[in-house]
Amino acid sequence: MKLARTLGTLLTGGGSLAAWLSLAGGFVPALDALASFLPLFGAATLLGLLLAWRRPAWTMVAALLGLAPVAIGVVPELTREIPAARAGTPQIRLLTHNVWRSNRDPADTAQAIIDAKPDVVTLQEVDGSFRPMLAALSQYFPYATQCSPGCDLAIFSRWPIVDSDYFLEDPGGRKFGPAMLWARIAGPGEPPFTTVTLHYPRPTSRDQAVRRRDVARALARIDRDPLIVAGDMNLTPWAAAMREQDRAFDPLTRMTRALPSWPRAFPVLPIDQLYAGPDWGLVSARRLPATGSDHVPILVTLARR
Incomplete structure (x- = not known):
C-alpha cells in the first residue's frame, strides 16, 4: 500500500506540474511542445489520485489543482463552434x-x-x-x-x-x-x-x-x-x-x-x-x-x- 501511495503521489505531482508548465507555452515557446500531451498528464494525475487516495478533502484539492490546467487547455477545443452544413446541399x-x-x-x-x-x-x-x-x-x-x-x-x-x-x-x-x-x-x-x-x-x-x-x-x-x-x-x-x-x-x-x-x-x-x-x-x-x-x-x- 505504501509503495502504491508513493507512486500515486509522484504521478499526481508530476502530471500536475507538467500540465501547468504546458499552459505556459504561449509565453515560453519551448514549453508548448508539452501541451501535446496535456490529456495524458490529466490521465496520469487521475491514476495517481486513485493510487494515493487518503482523505476525501485532500484528494479533492489535489484533483482540482492537477486537473484545472487540463480543463483550461482541452475544454475550449471540445466546445468551440464549427459551422454546420446546410441540409440538402452537395x-x-x-x-x-x-x-x-x-x-x-x-x-x-x-x-x-x-x-x-x-x-x-x-x-x-x-x-x-x-x-x-x-x-x-x-x-x-x-x-x-x-x-x-x-x-x-x-x-x-x-x-x-x-x-x-x-x-x-x-x-x-x-x-x-x-x-x-x-x-x-x-x-x-x-x-x-x-x-x-x-x-x-x-x-x-x-x-x-x-x-x-x-x-x-x-x-x-x-x-x-x-x-x-x-x-x-x-x-x-x-x-x-x-x-x-x-x-x-x-x-x-x-x-x-x-x-x-x-x-x-x-x-x-x-x-x-x-x-x-x-x-x-x-x-x-x-x-x-x-x-x-x-x-x-x-x-x-x-x-x-
Missing part, C-alpha cells in the same frame, strides 16, 4: 493522410484510401516507400497534381483539376509564399474551390513557427471563402501554437475537433488537421482504421453553406 468527401516515408504496407494504405471513396485526397510524405502506389491511386482518381522534385506532397481528385502548383500565385501569375501544394478543383455543378496540402516540421523545431507565420501570410493574399487546407501540421488543439494558427487562418475554421491520428498503434495526438473557408459547413469528421503508416487517415465530409 457534399464533398476529403481524405487527408500522412502515408509515411517508411510505410510498412503501402499497398494496404493505398487500398484503404480507395475504399474510403473520397472525392479529394491530400497526401504527405509520398516520397518514400509509398511512391509506387501513386500510380495505383491514379487508376481510381483520374486527376492528380504534378509536384516538383523534392516535393513530398500529392493531391488526387475525382473531379477535374483546372490548375495547380507548388507555390501560390497572384492574379498576375507571380508565385509567392512558402512551398505548399495546391489544386483548383471544379466539382460537378459547383463553383471551383482550392485545396491546399502541407506538412509542418515538428513543434520542437524553430522552423515550425516561421513556417506557420509564412503560410498564414500567404493564405491571407488569396480568396479564402472556398479554400480548404489539410495536412500533417504536427500540432495538437491544446497547444498555444494551434490557437495562434486558428486566429491567423481566420476566416477559415478548423473542422477537425480533437481527432487523434498519431501514433498508429495507439493514436493519442490529434496532429492531422483540416481547415475550410466560410463557403463550407461540416457534415462529419472521423478517423479511419490504421494501415501501414504511422498516422491514421482522417476523412472529413463538407457541404456548401
